[in-house]
Amino acid sequence: xxxxxxxxxxxAPWADxxxxxxxVFENVSKVFGDFTxxxxxxxxxxxxxxxxxxxxSGCGKSTLLRMLAGFETPTRGRxxxxxxxxxxxxxxxxxxxxxxxxxxxFPHMSVEDNIAFGLKQEGMPKAEIAKRVTEMLxxxxxxAFAKRKPHQLSGGQRQxxxxxxxxxxxxxxxxxxxxxxxxxxxxxxxxxxxxxxLQQDLGLTFMVVTHDQEEAMTMSDRIAIMDKxxxxxxxxxxxxxxxxxxxxxxxxxxxxNLFEGTVARRExxxxxxEGEGITIDTDNGxxxxxxxxxxxxxxxxxxxVSARAPEVMGPNTAEGEVWDIAYLGDMTLIHVRLxxxxxxxxxxxxxxxxxxxxxxWNDRAWISFARDSGVVLTR
Numbered sequence: 001x002x003x004x005x006x007x008x009x010x011x012a013p014w015a016d017x018x019x020x021x022x023x024v025f026e027n028v029s030k031v032f033g034d035f036t037x038x039x040x041x042x043x044x045x046x047x048x049x050x051x052x053x054x055x056x057s058g059c060g061k062s063t064l065l066r067m068l069a070g071f072e073t074p075t076r077g078r079x080x081x082x083x084x085x086x087x088x089x090x091x092x093x094x095x096x097x098x099x100x101x102x103x104x105x106f107p108h109m110s111v112e113d114n115i116a117f118g119l120k121q122e123g124m125p126k127a128e129i130a131k132r133v134t135e136m137l138x139x140x141x142x143x144a145f146a147k148r149k150p151h152q153l154s155g156g157q158r159q160x161x162x163x164x165x166x167x168x169x170x171x172x173x174x175x176x177x178x179x180x181x182x183x184x185x186x187x188x189x190x191x192x193x194x195x196x197x198l199q200q201d202l203g204l205t206f207m208v209v210t211h212d213q214e215e216a217m218t219m220s221d222r223i224a225i226m227d228k229x230x231x232x233x234x235x236x237x238x239x240x241x242x243x244x245x246x247x248x249x250x251x252x253x254x255x256x257n258l259f260e261g262t263v264a265r266r267e268x269x270x271x272x273x274e275g276e277g278i279t280i281d282t283d284n285g286x287x288x289x290x291x292x293x294x295x296x297x298x299x300x301x302x303x304x305v306s307a308r309a310p311e312v313m314g315p316n317t318a319e320g321e322v323w324d325i326a327y328l329g330d331m332t333l334i335h336v337r338l339x340x341x342x343x344x345x346x347x348x349x350x351x352x353x354x355x356x357x358x359x360x361w362n363d364r365a366w367i368s369f370a371r372d373s374g375v376v377l378t379r
Contacts, residue, residue: 011221013046020083022047022205023068023173028077029229030063037063039229040077047082050199050206052216055226056252061209064226065175068207069098082172097171099179103162105150112137112146115165122169136164139198156187163195167202174199176208180215192218213253217241225249241299246379250297257303257344258377259296263288271376272315277340281315286376298374300347305334306366307359317368320344322359336365 013019021044030038038060045051053061066072068079070091079086086094097118105114112133119129137143140160150158159179166174179195180188196219199206210216216223217237225232225240225248233245244250247258261275263285271285273296280296288294310317323343324335329350336344344367359365 011048013049014044014222019046021045022049022082023207024080025064025068026078026080028064028067028074028079030060030067030072031075036229038067038074041229041231043224043231043234045205045207047205048203050196050219050221051208052220052223053207053209053226054211054213054216054223054253056211059226060229061226062177065098065177065207065209068173069096069175070094071098095172096175097166097169097173098175098177099162099166100177103150103158105158105161105165107150110147110149111142111153111161114150114161115168118165118169132168136168139167139201140164156191159191160194163198167198167204171204173205173207176206178210179208180210180212188212188215189218195219217253225252227252243375244297244377247295247297247377250375250377255300255345255347256297257300259298261294261296263290263292263294263376266290270371273376277338277342278318279315280374281371282374282376283372284375286378288376288378292378295377296374297377298369300333300345301349302373303344303346303367303369305336305346305348305359306368307363309364309366310368316371316373317366318344319364319366322361322363322365325359325361334359334365336367 023045025041025043028038028041029036041064053064055061063072067074070086070089081095106117109117115133115136116129119132124132137146140163142157142160142164145153145157150161153161180191192215208219220237222234222236223240224234227248233240233249235243240249240253244253250256250258259275259278259280261273261280264272264274266285266289269285270283271288273280273282273294275296282296286294309319313319318338320336320338322334323337326333331350332348334346334348336346338344346367
């Protein structure tokens with residue numbers, strides 16, 4: 001597949017057939033009574049990758065993380081880390097560390113003592129502990145707070161203390177379970193970039209569990225979308241967003257319009273789809289044959305909405321009326337209701353302070369989109 005979106009960096013070992021995965025889940029299942037939390041799941045993660053497990057509550061992502069950490073034992077299958085089967089190895093013997101949403105800091109200990117705790121448990125010499133703690137404090141920019149107790153810190157500072165404690169032992173893999181869930185929106189956004197920088201500086205493999213789509217899209221090299229204990233798609237953030245492999249993934253990540261229809265004809269990769277109230281002419285026809293039932297997925301920002309009728313009402317255009325409007329400052333969301341009752345979601349960037357063609361409720365409006373705006377889905 002041709003790369004989609006901007007390239008954050010050249011790091012992409014999953015695209016190299018010769019690259020060896022660092023973490024491997026082989027046909028792993030976890031059953032609790034009559035409930036299957038993880039269902040015959042296979043997944044490969046590479047060294048130094050920032051990997052995200054994204055899904056709704058109860059999809060099995062935290063269970064998967066806990067099995068890698070050693071807090072849960074797979075019912076079936078096996079988990080390998082750097083070629084070593086982890087079966088039977090207790091959590092404290094595994095070269096991984098886990099950071100929880102609650103941070104689990106010791107309230108009676110200072111910041112530096114919290115960071116040093118795991119190192120003392122391992123019997124590291126005092127001089128080395130002091131050196132490592134100083135390095136961690138500098139890394140998370142908390143040198144001035146070394147003597148404070150957790151209750152004297154802000155939420156973001158406590159999060160950084162927990163992070164410093166987690167990486168102080170130099171684990172091969174750092175597992176993060178909803179690490180930013182307790183932070184407010186602005187601080188969460190700032191901390192996302194701090195985590196990315198820290199992961200690059202340390203050269204560790206990060207595996208994060210989150211239900212926050214924006215968090216996963218911002219931080220990770222690749223994302224695994226999970227549902228009912230299974231992996232639905234594994235890809236880069238850009239590929240997940242621009243080229244979802246199913247209606248579930250398209251609908252789960254961001255906002256999307258799904259037009260149902262039938263493939264009328266094919267010409268190479270292009271296809272013409274006869275939908276309800278709209279004909280779609282697309283370059284991205286997938287492999288759906290003529291006569292197949294399909295869904296055309298197109299994101300709201302890819303759809304143009306205008307108060308003026310096009311000169312020619314051809315494919316990829318439809319007439320409707322403005323149903324809902326939401327002004328968000330940087331963009332405006334406009335919902336257009338088509339004659340058949342379908343509501344099409346569009347979003348327009350507010351590039352100028354003055355709108356040349358203002359739209360309001362119940363106005364006639366025309367939507368249109370380019371041939372390469374969306375993707376055809378067969379399931």
